[in-house]
Amino acid sequence: MAVKSAAKKKFNLVKSLHNQFTKEDLLAQYESMIQLRRFQEKVGSLYQQGYMGGFCHLYIGQEAVITGAKAASKEGDDFITTYRCHAHAAMSGISMEEILGELMGRSTGISKGKGGSMHMFDPDKHFWGGHGIVGGNVPLATGMAFAAKYREEDRVTLCFFGDGAADSGAMFESFNMAALWKLPVLYIIENNHFSMGTAKERHAAGEFYKRGEPFGIPGKKVDGMDFFAVYEAISEACEYIRAGNGPMLLEMDTYRYKGHSMSDPAKYRKREDVDGIKTKRDPIMQLGNVLMSNYKVKEEDLKALDKKAKEAVAKAVEIALDAPKADMAELYTDIIQSNGEK
Amino acid sequence: MNMIKQTYRDALRDGMSEEMRRDAEVFLMGEEVAEYQGAYKCSAGMLEEFGPKRVIDSPITELGFTGLGVGAAFMGMRPIIEYMSWSFALLSSDQIINSAAKTYYMSGGKVGCPIVFRGINGLGKMVAAQHSHDYTNMYANCPGLKVVCPVTPADAKGLIKSAVRDNAPVLVMENERLYGMEGDVPEGDDVLVEIGKARLVREGKDITLIGYSMSALQCEKAAEMLAKEGVDAEVIDLRSIRPLDKSAIVKSIQKTNRAIVVEEGYSFAGIAAEIMAVISEEAFDALDAPVERMSLKDIPIPYADHLEQASIVQADDIVKKAVQICK
Numbered sequence A: 001m002a003v004k005s006a007a008k009k010k011f012n013l014v015k016s017l018h019n020q021f022t023k024e025d026l027l028a029q030y031e032s033m034i035q036l037r038r039f040q041e042k043v044g045s046l047y048q049q050g051y052m053g054g055f056c057h058l059y060i061g062q063e064a065v066i067t068g069a070k071a072a073s074k075e076g077d078d079f080i081t082t083y084r085c086h087a088h089a090a091m092s093g094i095s096m097e098e099i100l101g102e103l104m105g106r107s108t109g110i111s112k113g114k115g116g117s118m119h120m121f122d123p124d125k126h127f128w129g130g131h132g133i134v135g136g137n138v139p140l141a142t143g144m145a146f147a148a149k150y151r152e153e154d155r156v157t158l159c160f161f162g163d164g165a166a167d168s169g170a171m172f173e174s175f176n177m178a179a180l181w182k183l184p185v186l187y188i189i190e191n192n193h194f195s196m197g198t199a200k201e202r203h204a205a206g207e208f209y210k211r212g213e214p215f216g217i218p219g220k221k222v223d224g225m226d227f228f229a230v231y232e233a234i235s236e237a238c239e240y241i242r243a244g245n246g247p248m249l250l251e252m253d254t255y256r257y258k259g260h261s262m263s264d265p266a267k268y269r270k271r272e273d274v275d276g277i278k279t280k281r282d283p284i285m286q287l288g289n290v291l292m293s294n295y296k297v298k299e300e301d302l303k304a305l306d307k308k309a310k311e312a313v314a315k316a317v318e319i320a321l322d323a324p325k326a327d328m329a330e331l332y333t334d335i336i337q338s339n340g341e342k
Numbered sequence B: 001m002n003m004i005k006q007t008y009r010d011a012l013r014d015g016m017s018e019e020m021r022r023d024a025e026v027f028l029m030g031e032e033v034a035e036y037q038g039a040y041k042c043s044a045g046m047l048e049e050f051g052p053k054r055v056i057d058s059p060i061t062e063l064g065f066t067g068l069g070v071g072a073a074f075m076g077m078r079p080i081i082e083y084m085s086w087s088f089a090l091l092s093s094d095q096i097i098n099s100a101a102k103t104y105y106m107s108g109g110k111v112g113c114p115i116v117f118r119g120i121n122g123l124g125k126m127v128a129a130q131h132s133h134d135y136t137n138m139y140a141n142c143p144g145l146k147v148v149c150p151v152t153p154a155d156a157k158g159l160i161k162s163a164v165r166d167n168a169p170v171l172v173m174e175n176e177r178l179y180g181m182e183g184d185v186p187e188g189d190d191v192l193v194e195i196g197k198a199r200l201v202r203e204g205k206d207i208t209l210i211g212y213s214m215s216a217l218q219c220e221k222a223a224e225m226l227a228k229e230g231v232d233a234e235v236i237d238l239r240s241i242r243p244l245d246k247s248a249i250v251k252s253i254q255k256t257n258r259a260i261v262v263e264e265g266y267s268f269a270g271i272a273a274e275i276m277a278v279i280s281e282e283a284f285d286a287l288d289a290p291v292e293r294m295s296l297k298d299i300p301i302p303y304a305d306h307l308e309q310a311s312i313v314q315a316d317d318i319v320k321k322a323v324q325i326c327k
């Protein structure tokens, strides 16, 4: 994502970032976010209509995190996340058709219908999944960073996981190794305040962003509903990591609007709590407000982008539905990679 | 005996609750077991009845809370540790195998471990490879553990109760697809199902179909279909994998002289392989045909519905195979 070079400098005040982006850059960010939102909404309704099955975890409400991360990172940086992966996949450049194809078990699916909602990958686009076991992707990210450092490549691994995963032993073991060996990895806790039905206060002691402290890993809490805050924090963190200082930890304070997965009615929280966040902190609304107040963008322009996003989603659905079911022959392929295959 | 109609999940819940009423040292710990009432609602109402001291929501730290449970069991408590899935319990397999299973032996019988580990196992519905795996053979391979696979609501209740009272670590392998199924459950607080006994599902004389967990249901369905084809199949639900009820298997083979072992797990070093070895060692002379096994396809389980269905042994497949063998 092209960003004015001035914006790459250090900023202490997030507000000061507001005017550092060109209008076009920011509109593009807005478009990404609104498209992610409309896309996830569509996935939810297609799921309810029976077009897909299994576990399906939506990212609605958390869009600023992946959008800001993508904008702040460099081409060639690697991304890895959990089962809540549709938005990360899309922002890595996997098309909505390929994601929908996967969700609907079509031959065009990014994993040929074999991975489903939780397991999407595209190494060419530096997107490494899509992992179902909570905490499991954290050591994997650490290993990816190990490879980058070993090969002396200028790549940062951005590792996303939830507040629930931040309790796992795997995370603490990873922190120790990454700090010990100064690995180029950025750990990003997407604290959406719930580990399935368990509120943060009931599953985690202390503060997430401080969990790297015993290992000497600097940590910071960031407003994960504010694109600019995410952008700034990740830009700074990547700079720190690229300078060879080792890992960093960011806690993104964010929120998921929907249930944990499609089967969760989310009875463990009050409707008002969700509504309060939607009306006060919604990431898309916030970015829209900055565009209107600082960049003279009109509400109609934003509405036009929303319309465009809906059309793009509709088009992707059409294409996905046209594709044939995943081929039966795929059952027996991709089990063991043969020697000599690249 | 008076029977009541109950779902598997309710029977399981009642079994656990009765044991918790009986013994104040029993507690339930796991992810979402308390306020959420269980990820699959298997502990509905238990927090309300027993309070947060005894029904405890854990963080997503399987290795940690399993070890915690084992430590408490060393002290003589009787924990029930629930896994949201046995796929996630892989993280705790170290504590189950290295600590729970082996400490009694290593301590020369001084440190026991009366604990229950339970949760869903095997395939669900379209949840893909990392959430679809039968781990029965992995744990049944380990001396020091008991492993049971209840299929009916009555067995779910009777076996969980026996498991809580057992002095050894007992693993209860459930299945998400079983939770909603209804069946007759005997009334009363003291109806136990003995660990180590198979369940004779259906009597027959032509061939024995042997299964466990979901595959026992497929065998039962196949037997009904076979009856229409004039084949009288006997069906055995192994129910307890370790200890294994060898005599029930041998007795049946001596009657029918033929067998198919069905599993919703992988064939390589799997449960069916073990059953075939038992038959070969103890009932070889009674066989009129080679014993056959039908297993899950030897692939990581795919997501798409049609691909997933194609990887499971279906009742139709069992029927075809049985007809062939009995011809």
Ligand SMILES: Cc1ncc(C[n+]2csc(CCOP(=O)(O)OP(=O)(O)O)c2C)c(N)n1
Pocket: A082, A084, A132, A133, A134, A135, A161, A162, A163, A164, A165, A166, A190, A192, A194, A195, A196, A260, B031, B060, B062, B084, B088, B091
């Ligand atoms: C090891 C393991 N235990 C349990 C689960 C079941 N599970 C899936 S997601 C989840 C909650 C995770 O919450 P969090 O880490 O906060 O991520 P979020 O879903 O909020 O993005 C649980 C318990 C799992 N997939 N893996």
Ligand SMILES: [Mg+2]
Pocket: A162, A163, A164, A190, A191, A192, A193, A194, A195, A196
């Ligand atoms: Mg969370």
